[in-house]
Amino acid sequence: MDFTADEYARRDAGRLREVLAGPPVTWLFLGDSITQAVLNTRGRRGFVEHFTERVRGELGRLGDAVINTGVAGSTAEDVLSEFHWRVGRFAPDVVFVMFGTNDAGQGTDGVRSFRYALDQIVQRSRDLGATVVLQTPPTVAGSEGHEVIARYAAEVRDLARDLGVILVDHQARWSESANDTWFDDASHPGAAGHVELARTLFETVGVADDESATYTLRLEQVAVL
Numbered sequence: 532m533d534f535t536a537d538e539y540a541r542r543d544a545g546r547l548r549e550v551l552a553g554p555p556v557t558w559l560f561l562g563d564s565i566t567q568a569v570l571n572t573r574g575r576r577g578f579v580e581h582f583t584e585r586v587r588g589e590l591g592r593l594g595d596a597v598i599n600t601g602v603a604g605s606t607a608e609d610v611l612s613e614f615h616w617r618v619g620r621f622a623p624d625v626v627f628v629m630f631g632t633n634d635a636g637q638g639t640d641g642v643r644s645f646r647y648a649l650d651q652i653v654q655r656s657r658d659l660g661a662t663v664v665l666q667t668p669p670t671v672a673g674s675e676g677h678e679v680i681a682r683y684a685a686e687v688r689d690l691a692r693d694l695g696v697i698l699v700d701h702q703a704r705w706s707e708s709a710n711d712t713w714f715d716d717a718s719h720p721g722a723a724g725h726v727e728l729a730r731t732l733f734e735t736v737g738v739a740d741d742e743s744a745t746y747t748l749r750l751e752q753v754a755v756l
Contacts, residue, residue: 539695546662547697547736552622559623561610561652563667564631566601568725571696571715574721575750578700581729585738585745597622606634607648614655626656627699627732631668631683632718639682639687646686653694669700669728672714681706699735700734701728713745723750 534542538717551558560566560579560727568577576584583597600617601611607630610617618626634645649665656663666683671677684702691698705728714720720728726748733739 532565534695536693538696540697541695543662543695547625550662550737551590551592551738553721554622555592555596557596557598557621558582558625558627559563559618560601560627560629561618562593562601562627562629562666563601563605563632564601564637565632565720566599566629567682568599569601571719572725573715576725578728578732581726581745581748582732585729585733589743589745590738601615602643604633604683606630607645607652607703608634609727610652611648618652619657619659622659623656623661626661627664627666628652628656629666629668629699629701631653631680631687632671635668635676635679635683638679642682642686645683645713646690649687649690650694651697653690662697664697664699666699666732668706668711669701669720669724670705670709672709672717674720686745697735699732701731704731 538729566579568579574660579597581598586592587595587597598621618710628649630649634641653663665687667687668680671680681702688700690696713724713727730739730746733746739745
């Protein structure tokens with residue numbers, strides 16, 4: 532059955548609430564090196580691991596599976612030929628999608644193809660029966676590349692609105708609040724940045740709690756830029 536964007540938005544918000552109150556499910560995170568979260572966290576947890584701690588640990592959803600298929604250097608377009616391997620074979624119930632950082636290397640000329648690829652990822656995930664959550668990429672450090680990332684993030688927002696997809700808007704928060712301690716290099720969050728990504732994710736999907744050690748975690752990280 533086809534739904535309007537508003538109907539999808541209402542349905543998917545309800546589905547997330549049902550998922551969190553129901554039987555075990557599979558959560559899948561799809562993205563690039565920021566989702567993969569190796570090297571730049573310097574041995575500490577990435578935001579997907581914080582999500583795992585919050586859901587499987589603190590919320591006691593021990594039967595849930597949290598799968599991370601983030602691949603460093605990948606773009607939304609790369610996923611189109613790898614969709615079964617990175618998404619379909621896991622039969623996920625919820626798919627979190629975050630691209631844009633590498634895609635932005637194509638400049639503004641690449642925005643149209645980026646939107647098409649992201650649209651296809653949403654549609655194919657929905658065809659699997661999954662609820663999709665789009666995430667804007669966090670901003671980059673300094674001024675170089677900031678405007679291009681912002682343009683790609685705006686496209687993610689527009690697509691989320693047009694398709695009725697739940698949106699985690701990291702870029703908006705980072706544009707307002709990020710400081711050098713959140714970054715490991717010009718393009719990648721460090722461990723402290725991943726804590727902030729997790730916090731925004733928790734708030735959006737409804738699992739933020741001031742009594743949660745994971746949600747209230749703060750890391751003392753020296754700026755490396």
